[in-house]
Amino acid sequence: MPVLRINNKSVHIQELNQNAPETVVLVHGMFSNLSVYYFNIAPILATHFHVVLYDLKSHGMSEKTLSGYDLESMTNDLKCLIDALDLKQVYLGGYSFGGLIALKMAIRFPNLVKKLAVIEAPDPSDEKARGIIEEYSREFLEHYVENFTDTTKVKMGKRQMEKNHRMYEYLFHQTSIKEDMILEKDFFEDGAINQLDQDVLLLYGLTSNCLDAGKNLNQKIKNSSIQIVDGDHNIPIQEPQLIGEALLNFFQQK
Amino acid sequence: MDTITTTKLSSEEIFNLMKKFITEVIGEEFVEEMDITPESSFTKDLEMDSIEIVSFSEKIKAHFGDQIDFTGWLSSMDLDQLINLNLGMIISYIEECQS
Numbered sequence: 001m002p003v004l005r006i007n008n009k010s011v012h013i014q015e016l017n018q019n020a021p022e023t024v025v026l027v028h029g030m031f032s033n034l035s036v037y038y039f040n041i042a043p044i045l046a047t048h049f050h051v052v053l054y055d056l057k058s059h060g061m062s063e064k065t066l067s068g069y070d071l072e073s074m075t076n077d078l079k080c081l082i083d084a085l086d087l088k089q090v091y092l093g094g095y096s097f098g099g100l101i102a103l104k105m106a107i108r109f110p111n112l113v114k115k116l117a118v119i120e121a122p123d124p125s126d127e128k129a130r131g132i133i134e135e136y137s138r139e140f141l142e143h144y145v146e147n148f149t150d151t152t153k154v155k156m157g158k159r160q161m162e163k164n165h166r167m168y169e170y171l172f173h174q175t176s177i178k179e180d181m182i183l184e185k186d187f188f189e190d191g192a193i194n195q196l197d198q199d200v201l202l203l204y205g206l207t208s209n210c211l212d213a214g215k216n217l218n219q220k221i222k223n224s225s226i227q228i229v230d231g232d233h234n235i236p237i238q239e240p241q242l243i244g245e246a247l248l249n250f251f252q253q254k
Numbered sequence: 255m256d257t258i259t260t261t262k263l264s265s266e267e268i269f270n271l272m273k274k275f276i277t278e279v280i281g282e283e284f285v286e287e288m289d290i291t292p293e294s295s296f297t298k299d300l301e302m303d304s305i306e307i308v309s310f311s312e313k314i315k316a317h318f319g320d321q322i323d324f325t326g327w328l329s330s331m332d333l334d335q336l337i338n339l340n341l342g343m344i345i346s347y348i349e350e351c352q353s
Contacts, residue, residue: 001309001312014308014312033304033305034305034308035303035304035305035307035308036304038304038308038325039304039307039325039328039329039336040329043325043326043329055305060305061305061309156301157298157301158301159280159284159301160301160303163303
């Protein structure tokens with residue numbers, strides 16, 4: 001398993017088409033892992049680009065960490081990872097919470113991010129989005145899995161249920177993720193987003209709870225365009241081919 | 255570290271190798287409770303999630319090298335095909351690549 005030491009922690013990464021001259025880095029969402037891109041979206045991008053995927057701290061196969069889930073810390077990790085791979089400039093994409101990390105990255109390190117793609121990033125001031133963390137319980141997971149089953153057609157078995165339950169328990173009850181998220185509630189309103197200079201592609205699902213957040217970002221960012229795709233918050237799983245091609249076209253356009 | 259294999263394996267040898275990889279990915283304690291056969295499906299019977307399949311793919315890559323593009327093969331499948339993927343299909347695919 002390819003692992004880098006980032007800020008003293010082990011981070012699981014995957015790279016495709018390492019010899020390509022330009023690089024795309026993709027950031028996954030909360031409670032997910034790099035596999036959301038690995039099988040469909042990343043191979044499409046790898047037809048032209050070097051693609052780097054990594055598991056966020058305490059997610060996938062990266063090392064567990066008790067604190068540092070705020071966007072400043074998450075982007076410190078990503079900056080270290082980009083430096084460790086000796087990349088000077090990248091195309092950056094992020095899904096859901098990963099979309100917020102990608103936005104923060106473009107704000108903090110504008111010269112490092114050539115173009116930015118934001119998929120289904122939620123507005124952190126939205127109580128409902130943050131409420132998921134507050135309301136977590138075993139029942140929540142079971143309910144979530146029932147809904148999840150509708151869109152992915154995979155029924156989670158006992159071992160997976162236990163594995164996911166352990167991850168949620170750890171993140172919700174042992175780490176600082178809740179407090180760190182609350183600190184980010186004004187992220188869309190603090191003015192920095194309005195100053196973004198890069199070309200930004202916003203990809204949102206037509207029936208997603210986050211669509212208003214996408215429209216809001218589209219108004220704030222001067223060089224942005226929004227593409228609305230059939231589906232809900234899970235568009236990378238529902239429409240991987242379409243998302244992969246939209247990212248490829250956007251990153252390739254001069 | 256696995257060394258890349260270039261000798262042709264029989265289907266039984268491939269099956270045993272796949273079982274070894276699955277055990278390494280999901281852990282011996284879970285595999286002991288399972289009856290792994292060529293009919294075992296990855297998602298339903300083995301309950302492997304996608305990050306575990308990433309690990310499994312990586313082991314195949316480390317073992318066979320460029321001889322087998324397992325990830326490429328998986329990425330050509332739609333969701334229903336992935337859900338129905340079983341060990342026998344992987345064995346056939348590896349056998350085809352070896353011939």
